[in-house]
Amino acid sequence: MLDAIKDVVRKSSIHVCIVNCGGCNGCDVECVALLSPRYDLEQFGIYVHNNPREADVLLLTGAVTEQWKDNLKRIYDKAPEPKIAVAVGNCPISGDVFAQEGGHVNAPASNFIPVAAEIPGCPPRPNEILEAILAVGPQAIADRGREQK
Amino acid sequence: MIVPIGPIHPALKEPIRLKLQTEGERVVKAELEYGYVHRGIEKIMEGKTWQKAIYLSERVCGICSYEHTQTFAETIEQISDVDVPLRAQFLRVITNELDRIQSHLLGNSTFFKSMDHETLFMRVLEMREYAMDSIELLTGNRVNMGWNVVGGVRMDADERHFEPILKNLEIIENEFERTRALFAEGPALALRCKGIGVMTKKEAIKGRAVGPIGRASGIKEDYRVGHYTYDDHFDFKVIRRTEGDNYARTLTRFDEIPESISLIRQAIENIPEGEVRTPVDLKSGYAMRQNEAPRGEVTYMIETNGPLIKNISIRTPSIANMDSCAKYMIRDVPTVADAVATYATSDPCVACAERVAITNEAGKTTIKYLDEVI
Ligand code: SF4
Numbered sequence: 001m002l003d004a005i006k007d008v009v010r011k012s013s014i015h016v017c018i019v020n021c022g023g024c025n026g027c028d029v030e031c032v033a034l035l036s037p038r039y040d041l042e043q044f045g046i047y048v049h050n051n052p053r054e055a056d057v058l059l060l061t062g063a064v065t066e067q068w069k070d071n072l073k074r075i076y077d078k079a080p081e082p083k084i085a086v087a088v089g090n091c092p093i094s095g096d097v098f099a100q101e102g103g104h105v106n107a108p109a110s111n112f113i114p115v116a117a118e119i120p121g122c123p124p125r126p127n128e129i130l131e132a133i134l135a136v137g138p139q140a141i142a143d144r145g146r147e148q149k
Numbered sequence: 150m151i152v153p154i155g156p157i158h159p160a161l162k163e164p165i166r167l168k169l170q171t172e173g174e175r176v177v178k179a180e181l182e183y184g185y186v187h188r189g190i191e192k193i194m195e196g197k198t199w200q201k202a203i204y205l206s207e208r209v210c211g212i213c214s215y216e217h218t219q220t221f222a223e224t225i226e227q228i229s230d231v232d233v234p235l236r237a238q239f240l241r242v243i244t245n246e247l248d249r250i251q252s253h254l255l256g257n258s259t260f261f262k263s264m265d266h267e268t269l270f271m272r273v274l275e276m277r278e279y280a281m282d283s284i285e286l287l288t289g290n291r292v293n294m295g296w297n298v299v300g301g302v303r304m305d306a307d308e309r310h311f312e313p314i315l316k317n318l319e320i321i322e323n324e325f326e327r328t329r330a331l332f333a334e335g336p337a338l339a340l341r342c343k344g345i346g347v348m349t350k351k352e353a354i355k356g357r358a359v360g361p362i363g364r365a366s367g368i369k370e371d372y373r374v375g376h377y378t379y380d381d382h383f384d385f386k387v388i389r390r391t392e393g394d395n396y397a398r399t400l401t402r403f404d405e406i407p408e409s410i411s412l413i414r415q416a417i418e419n420i421p422e423g424e425v426r427t428p429v430d431l432k433s434g435y436a437m438r439q440n441e442a443p444r445g446e447v448t449y450m451i452e453t454n455g456p457l458i459k460n461i462s463i464r465t466p467s468i469a470n471m472d473s474c475a476k477y478m479i480r481d482v483p484t485v486a487d488a489v490a491t492y493a494t495s496d497p498c499v500a501c502a503e504r505v506a507i508t509n510e511a512g513k514t515t516i517k518y519l520d521e522v523i
Contacts, residue, residue, distance in 0.1 A: 019157055020164050022186040025500040026211025026292040028162060029255065033281065036274035050159045067185045068164075075157055097205055102192035123211070123292050 010056070010082075011138035012045040017055035017079070021072055022105065023062030023096075026123040027089040031059055034126045044134060052078045057137050059129075063091040063098045063105035064112065076113040084116040084136060085109070088129055093118050152176075152485060156185050160263060160489045163499040169479070169488055176488040179479035181471060187503040194461050199225055199299050199431075202458050206449075207293050209463060210501035212255060215248040216442035217463075218297040224449045225299045226429065227436040234424040237301035238378040242416045243314075244287060244296055246409040250321065251280040252443035253361070253402040253409075256496040260399055263486075263493040266338060269331060276324050279317040286310045301426030311417050318410050329403050333396075342395035346478040346491035349393055356473025359466045360445020362495055365401040366393035372441035382419065385412055398494040431456045442466055444496050465501035 018031050034041045035048060052058070052075045064072060076085065087109055090096040095107030109115055117136040119128055150171050156164035164185035170178040190209055194202040199221075206221040207214045219241055226233060233241075258273040281291050287306055288294040296302055332338055348358065353366035363370065364387070371387045373379045388404045390397040435452040445466030452460040474495035482488045 017157065018162075020162075020186065022164075022188055023500065024208040024211040024214070024293075025163065025498065026208070026214065029212055029292060032162070032255070032259075033274070033278065035271075036278055037271050038275060038278045050157065050161070052157055062186065063188065065185065065187055067187070071156070097208060098188045098190070098193065100193050102189055102195065104187060104189040122208075125291065 014044075014046045014056050014133065014137045015051075015054050016041075016046055016048045016057045016059055016133070017050050017052045018048065018059045018061065019052070019072070019075055021060060021062040021068040021092070021109065022065030023089060023091040027061035027091065030123045030126050031061070031088065031129060034130055039126050039130060041130065044130070046133060046137075052076075053080070055079045056083055057133060058083065058085040059088050059133075060085055060092045060109050060115070061088045063095045063103075063107045064109050066104050066106070069106055069112070072109065072112045085113055086132055086136065087115045087118045088132075089124060090120055090122045093120060096122060154489065155182075162259060163497070165497070165499045167489075167492060169485060171485065174484050176479060176482045176485055179475045179488060179492075181475045183499070183503055185503070186500050191461050191463060194458055196457055196459075198456050199458065202461070203297065203299070204295070206463070207295065210465065210467075210498050211292055212498055213248060213252050213442045213444060213447075213501070214293050215244055215296065216440055216447055218295075219245060220438055220440040220442075220447055220449045221451075222297045222299045223440070224436050224438045224451045225431070225453065227438060228434040228451065228453055229299075229429050229432045231300060231427060231429050233301050234427060235421050236305075236423045237425045239382070239416045239420045240287075240302050240306055240425065241297065242378055242383065243306075243413050244284070244294065244302075246412045246416075247280055247284050247287070247314075249409050249443045250406050251277050251284065253406055254280065256443075257399055257402050259496075260395075260490065260493045261332075263490045264338065264341060269328065269338075272324065272328050272331075276321050276328065279320050283314040283317045286314060298426065299431075300429040301424070303426075305425045315414070315417065318413060322407070322410060325403075325406060329400075332403070333400060339396060341487070342399065342490070342494075343392075345395045345482060345487050346474075346494065347392070347394045348473065348477045350391070352477040353393065353473060356477050357469040358445075358473040359469055360441070360443070360496075361388075361401040361405060362398055362470045362473070363445065364389045365397040367391045370446070372439050372446050376440065383412055383415055395491055395494045398496075402496070444470060444498060444501075465498075467496075467498040468502040470495045471497045471499075471502060 092109035095105045098105045119132045152169045155166040166182035168180040169176045206217045254277040258270050261269040285291050288296045348366050350367035353363050385408050437450045439448045448464040450462045478491050479488045
């Protein structure tokens with residue numbers, strides 16, 4: 001009974017934290033564009049506040065630069081269970097153009113933390129990001145909540 | 150007491166560490182710690198052809214990605230001594246100004262968010278979506294447009310798209326007056342930003358502040374004045390203020406938007422027929438070009454060896470603006486919240502700022518190009 005209530009509540013209230021681990025910003029601005037009245041993220045019960053300590057979903061952007069090698073895991077650990085990480089853009093998936101000779105990136109991000117969903121694109125469109133959060137967010141969070149028991 | 154903020158923090162949009170030294174409630178000093186998004190772009194570009202490098206230059210910064218490609222293309226054009234067709238120049242102006250509108254609106258909305266004014270934040274973001282739509286209509290992409298190539302622009306614009314772009318601009322204009330008045334004449338908001346984070350003209354020169362941030366303190370540099378297309382074919386006013394506080398910086402950004410709209414109108418009205426791309430015979434050489442990005446002057450210094458890039462260095466406006474923000478603006482600010490808001494008015498863009506950082510033996514980080522170039 002309690003679990004069922006928790007599931008319902010969790011599914012309809014997703015807190016998001018954007019973690020930019022070294023991208024060009026393009027993906028971040030598309031995440032910010034999601035907040036605009038046109039897409040209105042909050043009507044889906046998604047709330048962006050950039051505080052890892054309260055986050056359910058970590059939106060990863062960027063290609064994991066040197067400084068983020070250790071910090072990424074630390075930020076991930078700070079977020080309370082249940083949590084999922086969603087990789088936004090080509091950067092955390094493959095390193096995009098930065099993964100070449102001379103670049104200082106350590107993509108993919110899934111080497112450091114478990115990534116639940118990947119949204120390719122450079123940058124992906126806001127509705128794609130929204131779709132991905134809604135597709136994996138609620139169920140993954142509800143499932144994780146149960147595993148913890 | 151030192152209050153560290155970042156790298157991931159509700160008040161910050163991008164990873165940077167802000168160290169605020171406080172005395173009671175007051176913030177007396179601030180320090181910035183960079184290095185979280187250093188990717189080594191310039192090093193990757195070395196030895197590549199322009200087709201590859203221009204793709205990378207677009208990804209120096211995602212917010213003002215457009216101006217980077219234009220400056221890159223113009224630098225190579227200068228080395229190779231080619232003139233871009235007039236139609237392409239006009240198309241570049243349209244895209245550049247659309248990009249400026251969206252960037253200024255985003256900058257201001259971030260500031261309103263940091264002041265916790267949700268209404269204005271939402272309204273400004275809503276206006277921005279119309280600029281993004283126009284960019285998408287024209288170029289096919291929203292953020293990284295891939296619009297410039299050496300010798301012109303990638304493709305000709307579809308004339309049918311000019312009509313909806315003008316309509317979008319009208320929507321922005323209709324909203325604009327009310328939104329600006331809400332900020333400029335709203336007593337609560339204006340009181341919270343007048344006289345906060347003041348940077349005088351002298352300090353702005355010392356801190357090398359550029360763009361709207363410098364112009365809010367009375368500096369008159371705008372690199373569109375002196376650019377060949379703007380000088381020969383366009384009419385516009387450089388917006389300047391003298392107060393140098395948060396209020397002035399936000400209003401400078403607001404007031405530049407009608408200017409940009411009028412520039413786009415002029416361009417669409419007078420756009421000539423013709424080619425949009427010329428073949429370029431790549432030469433070896435060195436050139437430097439400066440252009441006005443939404444946040445101020447961006448400089449490209451490129452040395453080429455035939456078709457390959459031998460050496461490149463990029464100077465972006467954000468590094469100078471953020472530095473002068475930490476040094477001169479956040480100094481004796483009443484509260485930590487105001488210090489964060491002041492940081493937001495300097496329109497920081499961390500991704501552009503970080504390409505080369507050197508740590509000396511004492512552990513002090515300096516940004517190489519700032520010291521070398523000036
Ligand atoms: S995926 Fe593309 S747009 Fe997104 S941060 Fe990386 S380079 Fe920028």
